[in-house]
Amino acid sequence: DADVTQTPRNRITKTGKRIMLECSQTKGHDRMYWYRQDPGLGLRLIYYSFDVKDINKGEISDGYSVSRQAQAKFSLSLESAIPNQTALYFCATSDFLGGDTQYFGPGTRLTVL
Amino acid sequence: QKEVEQNSGPLSVPEGAIASLNCTYSDRGSQSFFWYRQYSGKSPELIMFIYSNGDKEDGRFTAQLNKASQYVSLLIRDSQPSDSATYLCAVTGNQFYFGTGTSLTVIP
Numbered sequence: 001d002a003d004v005t006q007t008p009r010n011r012i013t014k015t016g017k018r019i020m021l022e023c024s025q026t027k028g029h030d031r032m033y034w035y036r037q038d039p040g041l042g043l044r045l046i047y048y049s050f051d052v053k054d055i056n057k058g059e060i061s062d063g064y065s066v067s068r069q070a071q072a073k074f075s076l077s078l079e080s081a082i083p084n085q086t087a088l089y090f091c092a093t094s095d096f097l098g099g100d101t102q103y104f105g106p107g108t109r110l111t112v113l
Numbered sequence: 114q115k116e117v118e119q120n121s122g123p124l125s126v127p128e129g130a131i132a133s134l135n136c137t138y139s140d141r142g143s144q145s146f147f148w149y150r151q152y153s154g155k156s157p158e159l160i161m162f163i164y165s166n167g168d169k170e171d172g173r174f175t176a177q178l179n180k181a182s183q184y185v186s187l188l189i190r191d192s193q194p195s196d197s198a199t200y201l202c203a204v205t206g207n208q209f210y211f212g213t214g215t216s217l218t219v220i221p
Contacts, residue, residue: 058208107156
């Protein structure tokens with residue numbers, strides 16, 4: 001089984017809809033991250049969490065919110081989706097004691113019409 | 114100025130040659146440096162990390178770090194067609210920053 005899973009893997013939605021992307025990990029890592037990837041722009045950090053009670057904004061947090069429900073679960077929400085949020089979204093985990101190497105989930109391809 | 118800069122490429126090398134990928138970063142306080150490989154439509158996967166100045170070798174891959182010049186590179190020896198991918202440089206400072214990646218094509 002994969003160590004970092006994301007659901008759904010693909011999602012098509014309409015402008016204005018609320019969307020939740022979920023991430024779960026079995027690696028036992030304390031740190032979790034959400035990124036989006038757009039062609040030519042690389043990976044950009046949306047939010048990150050160093051433990052259950054810690055949530056931090058990343059480079060591009062506007063229009064997004066997150067919830068760290070447990071050490072193993074980190075969800076990303078788009079409260080009112082817009083077309084420029086169409087992107088490939090990745091969840092990642094890391095362990096401070098492990099040198100903070102990040103391990104990525106398979107990604108969620110989100111299309112907002 | 115971006116935190117991490119990479120040439121976008123594309124970089125093309127013949128099979129068996131050495132591919133050289135370069136990355137510069139702006140935060141002198143950066144402590145950890147990573148190279149990831151990403152195939153189209155897939156998630157990034159770690160190739161190697163380096164923390165100290167100098168070279169670090171792992172199989173066909175060598176990472177080089179020069180903190181004074183704020184420069185990190187990845188050399189791929191005996192390049193194979195399966196190495197064709199986008200290579201992402203990442204740096205930890207206050208946050209985790211990725212470069213936009215360099216596209217590498219290894220020509221058989």
